Amino acid sequence: MYDIEIKNLSVNYDSVIALKDINLKVKNKEFLGIIGPNGGGKSTLLKVLLGLLKPSKGSINLNTNKPLGYVPQYSHFDSEFPIKVKDVILMGKLTKEMFFHRYSDKEMKKVREIMDAFGLLKYQDRQIGQLSGGQIQKVMIARALIMEPDILLLDEPTASLDSNAKSEIYKILKNINKDKTIIMVSHDLEVVSSYIESVACLNKTLHYHGDNNELNKETLEKTYGCPVELIAHGSTPHRVLNRHREENND
Amino acid sequence: MIDVIFKYTFLQNAIIASILSSIVCGIIGTIIVEKKLVMMSGGIAHTSFGGIGLGYFLGIEPIIGAIFFSVLAALGISQIGRKAKTKSDALIGIFWSTGMALGIFFIGLTPGYPPDMTSYLFGDILTVSKTYLYIMVIVTVLLIFSILAFFNHIRAYLFDEEFLKVLKIPSVLLESFLFVFIALSIVVLLKVVGIILVIALLTIPPAISKFFTYDFKNMIIGSIIIGMFLCLFGLYISYRFNIPSGATIILLSSFLYFIMVIIKTMKKRFD
Numbered sequence: 123m124y125d126i127e128i129k130n131l132s133v134n135y136d137s138v139i140a141l142k143d144i145n146l147k148v149k150n151k152e153f154l155g156i157i158g159p160n161g162g163g164k165s166t167l168l169k170v171l172l173g174l175l176k177p178s179k180g181s182i183n184l185n186t187n188k189p190l191g192y193v194p195q196y197s198h199f200d201s202e203f204p205i206k207v208k209d210v211i212l213m214g215k216l217t218k219e220m221f222f223h224r225y226s227d228k229e230m231k232k233v234r235e236i237m238d239a240f241g242l243l244k245y246q247d248r249q250i251g252q253l254s255g256g257q258i259q260k261v262m263i264a265r266a267l268i269m270e271p272d273i274l275l276l277d278e279p280t281a282s283l284d285s286n287a288k289s290e291i292y293k294i295l296k297n298i299n300k301d302k303t304i305i306m307v308s309h310d311l312e313v314v315s316s317y318i319e320s321v322a323c324l325n326k327t328l329h330y331h332g333d334n335n336e337l338n339k340e341t342l343e344k345t346y347g348c349p350v351e352l353i354a355h356g357s358t359p360h361r362v363l364n365r366h367r368e369e370n371n372d
Numbered sequence: 373m374i375d376v377i378f379k380y381t382f383l384q385n386a387i388i389a390s391i392l393s394s395i396v397c398g399i400i401g402t403i404i405v406e407k408k409l410v411m412m413s414g415g416i417a418h419t420s421f422g423g424i425g426l427g428y429f430l431g432i433e434p435i436i437g438a439i440f441f442s443v444l445a446a447l448g449i450s451q452i453g454r455k456a457k458t459k460s461d462a463l464i465g466i467f468w469s470t471g472m473a474l475g476i477f478f479i480g481l482t483p484g485y486p487p488d489m490t491s492y493l494f495g496d497i498l499t500v501s502k503t504y505l506y507i508m509v510i511v512t513v514l515l516i517f518s519i520l521a522f523f524n525h526i527r528a529y530l531f532d533e534e535f536l537k538v539l540k541i542p543s544v545l546l547e548s549f550l551f552v553f554i555a556l557s558i559v560v561l562l563k564v565v566g567i568i569l570v571i572a573l574l575t576i577p578p579a580i581s582k583f584f585t586y587d588f589k590n591m592i593i594g595s596i597i598i599g600m601f602l603c604l605f606g607l608y609i610s611y612r613f614n615i616p617s618g619a620t621i622i623l624l625s626s627f628l629y630f631i632m633v634i635i636k637t638m639k640k641r642f643d
C-alpha cells in the first residue's frame with residue numbers, strides 16, 4: 123500500500139539539525155509535492171531516501187527493489203568532462219554488473235526515444251558542457267526516467283526551464299505517474315497547485331502532509347514563517363498570473 | 373638508426389619501455405587529468421620515497437617498499453579525505469612531505485654509504501633492465517584489461533560519482549581499485565623514467581589529446597599515440613645529439629603542447 127514509510131526521522135549535518143522527527147507515508151502512485159523555505163531540508167529528505175545521507179535517528183522503509191530515480195537540484199559533475207549527451211543519459215541503465223558491461227540495442231533504442239521526446243536528439247553527440255543550463259536539466263530528467271524506477275524523486279526539476287519545456291515535462295510526469303510514485307520538490311506554488319494532488323510542507327519538521335486542496339494559508343505561513351501568497355486552489359496557473367498583474371497595476 | 377637499434381639491446385629496451393610507458397600514461401593520465409588527481413598523483417609518487425628509504429634500511433628491494441607506501445598513500449588520501457574534513461589538497465601535502473621525510477630518515481639510519489636517490493627523481497629510460505620490462509608488461513596488460521572490462525563504470529565514476537551511489541553501485545570499491553592502479557602504475561614508471569618524466573607523461577599527452585576530441589575513449593587512444601610519438605622522437609633526438617633522454621622528452625612534450633595552444637588561439641581568431 124505505502125511505497126515509502128518514514129518513521130521519526132532526524133538528520134543532522136554535524137551540529138546543524140536539518141530534519142527533526144519526520145513521519146511521512148507516501149502511497150503507491152502518489153504524486154507528492156514538497157514545498158518549504160530555503161534551508162527547510164527538502165533536498166536533505168530526498169538524499170536520505172536515496173541513501174546518500176545516513177539518518178541520525180528513525181527509519182525508512184522503501185517498498186521497491188529497484189534504485190530510486192533521481193534528478194538532483196544541482197549537478198556536481200565537471201561540465202568539461204569528455205562525455206557525450208547520449209552517454210550521460212545511458213548512465214541511468216548502469217547496474218551492479220560491471221564486468222564487460224555493454225549497453226544493449228534495446229537500451230540504445232530507448233535512449234533515442236527519450237531524447238526525441240525531450241528534443242535532445244540533435245545534441246546526442248555533443249559534449250555535455252556544450253548544452254545550455256535548461257538542456258542539461260532535461261538530460262538529467264531523461265537520465266532518471268530511463269532508469270524506469272518505481273519511485274522517482276525530483277529536486278526542483280524545472281527551475282531552469284522555459285514555460286514550454288515546463289508544461290512538456292509535467293505532461294510527461296503526469297503520464298508516468300499512472301504507474302509510478304513521484305516526489306517532487308518545487309518552489310513553484312502554482313505548479314504544485316495545478317498538477318499535484320498531495321503536498322508536504324517541510325521546514326525542519328513536517329508541518330503538513332495531505333490533500334493539496336485542503337492546504338490553507340495558516341499552515342503555509344507556519345511553514346514559511348512569513349506571509350505567503352495563497353495557492354489558487356483548482357485554478358489554472360494563468361489565473362494566478364493574472365492576479366499578480368492586477369496587484370502590480372494598483 | 374634502425375641498424376643501431378638491432379645492434380644495441382639497451383636501445384631496444386628503451387623503445388619497448390617508451391611504448392609501454394605511453395600506454396600506461398595514456399590511460400592513467402586521462403583518468404587523473406579528468407578527475408583532477410594530478411596533485412594527488414604527485415603526492416603518491418613522492419610519498420613512495422619513504423618506502424624506497426625503508427627498503428634500503430631493511431635491506432629489501434626498494435621498489436617493494438615504494439609500492440607499499442604508494443598504495444597506502446593512495447588509499448589513505450581517499451579514505452581520510454572522505455572521513456575527516458581535511459581538504460584533500462592539504463592532505464596530499466601532508467602525505468607528500470611525510471613520505472619524503474621518512475625516506476631521508478630511513479636512509480640516515482641505514483649504515484654505510486648512502487644510496488643514490490637521484491635515479492628515482494630523474495630515472496633513465498636508457499638503462500631499463502629486463503626485469504623491469506617484464507613488470508611493465510604485466511602492469512600494462514592488467515591495465516588494458518581492466519579499462520576494457522570496466523569501461524562504462526569507470527567513465528561514470530569519473531563523471532558523476534553521486535549518481536553511481538544513487539544506482540547502488542559500489543563506487544567506493546571502484547575508487548579504491550582505481551587509486552591502487554594509479555599508485556602501482558606510478559611506482560613502476562618511477563623507476564623506469566623517473567618522477568619528473570612520469571608527471572610530464574601523465575599530463576601532457578592527455579592535454580594535447582583533448583584539443584582533438586570530446587570523447588573519453590578517443591582521448592585515451594589519442595594520449596597513447598601522442599605519448600608514443602613524443603617518447604620515440606625524444607629518444608631519437610637524445611641519442612642523435614647525445615643529450616639526456618628524460619629532459620628531451622619533457623621539453624619536446626611541452627613544446628608541442630604550447631604549439632597546440634597557439635594554433636588553437638590563432639584558429640579562434642580567424643574563424
Ligand SMILES: Nc1ncnc2c1ncn2[C@@H]1O[C@H](COP(=O)(O)OP(=O)(O)OP(=O)(O)O)[C@@H](O)[C@H]1O
Binds near residue numbers: 162
Ligand atoms: N553539506 C552540508 N553541511 C552542513 N549543513 C548542510 C549541508 N547541506 C545542507 N545543510 C543545512 O541543512 C539544512 C537543510 O538544507 P537543504 O539543502 O536540505 O535545504 P532545502 O530545503 O533543499 O533548501 P533550498 O530550497 O535552498 O534548496 C540547511 O540549514 C542547510 O544549511
Ligand SMILES: [Mg+2]
Binds near residue numbers: 195277
Ligand atoms: Mg534544496
